[in-house]
Amino acid sequence: MIDLKQLRENPDQFLARLNQRGDYNEPVQQVLALDQQQRSLEVNRSQLQARSNEIGKLVGQKMKSGAQPEDAEIQTLREEGNQIKAQLSELEPQEKELKVALEAILLTIPNLPSQTAPLGKSEAENVEIKRWGDEYIPTTTDLLPHWEIGEKLGILNFERSVKIAQSRFVTLIGAGAALERALIRFMLDRQVAAGYTEISPPFLVNTTSLTASGQLPKFAEESFKCDRDDLWLLPTAEVAINSLHRDEVLEAEALPLHYCAYTPCFRREAGSYGRDTRGLIRLHQFDKVELFKFVHPDTSEPEHEQLLNDAEAILQALKLPYRVIELCTGDLGFSASKTYDIEVWLPSAGKYREISSCSNCRDFQARRGNLRFKEAGKKGTQFLHTLNGSGLAVGRTMAALLENYQQPDGTIRVPEALEAYLGRSIL
């Protein structure tokens, strides 16, 4: 949620920054208009309520000191009270309607881009800031895509998954299932060692949780819903962890909180019909180890850099070549103010593909979820900052492993770091 006060006080500057993402003139103008109407009604309404409260108190006092309900004085006050009530019953619904409309629009406005995010309209203008592991890029020419490798080795099965569920699902078999499990354990162990507290949240989440992290109301099409229960399949652990402290007031000393979680993620992938139809890249269900931080606003930028490092550390340990790009303003996700994507080298495609997205949401999700902290000795509360990143997407990591570690004889070498987890060195 954007800061309405900030918008109201400085609408032009605010809009200019928001428009670095795209055209938000219309919703912003609507917000400003509704806000003004609502506030002027509020002044009116609260004056009436003040008088009504006064009457209530007066009557109470007089009755206590012996007045009778039939007394002319009491009757007059009751009369006035009734008149105010009639006026309020007209004003209140109007104001409520404005508030609801205002809230509905506010929930659809994305986060302000960071002042440091590169300007741009689309992913074409993202900025590469780092490459790592060029020396590990395979030089062999006849490389197979991971789905062919997986099917040859009998460890991935897509056809039977269609029978069980639908397209865009996979069944892992034997060493494939073991590899997935090994990767999850490896990633969690590394992040726990880096200071993150592991959690295992519910895989079904309610509408409030999805709204707090920003998936709703705009992206309802992207999530699977269990209609009769007001529960949705988790699209990312970010949603669950963000709501772990929803509506809480934390002590400033408790910050920062660093969490990691393994969860499956479920996405409808609406609107990506033709894309990545083969392999592990774009499935309705995939595993992910997520990193999430609740931090003091003063520290969110260094915390963001460190989060990126923690995600990169997994790829480095697995010796998978990757690059880091910073998303331009036009390519930022809805809740993010600043985002680094990590892209891993996929030899079969001959390009880098996203394997992690590390975002600083600043106070955007904190506002939506009412996530606050209090500093000892200071009056009032402040919104904290939230950050999230994949550490990493497990399916895409498997894809990258199979492709980058394939050998001329068709087998797959297991990265050293994983050998102990998998109990073998060749697949």
Place this chain on the structure above:
RNA sequence: GGAGAGGUGGCAGAGUGGUCGAAUGCGCUCGACUUGAAAUCGAGUGUGCUGAAAGGCACCGUGGGUUCGAAUCCCACCCUCUCCGCCA
């Protein structure tokens, strides 16, 4: 699925129609005592909106209703807990 209990401030917990935004305890802040700390004592301490300020308004699970006046009465809904049943 059946039965019952309950949702009040950072937490625990009182409050059944009027000066209740809410007792009390814990916690927290400041002060006194102390070499320091603990203990003790004293004062203060909810959140949000609005206003230059004084102040005003809202909030006792949510939404309605009764009343001049609702945490308190009425209706509906949601959620939590306990016991029983079923079950990984």
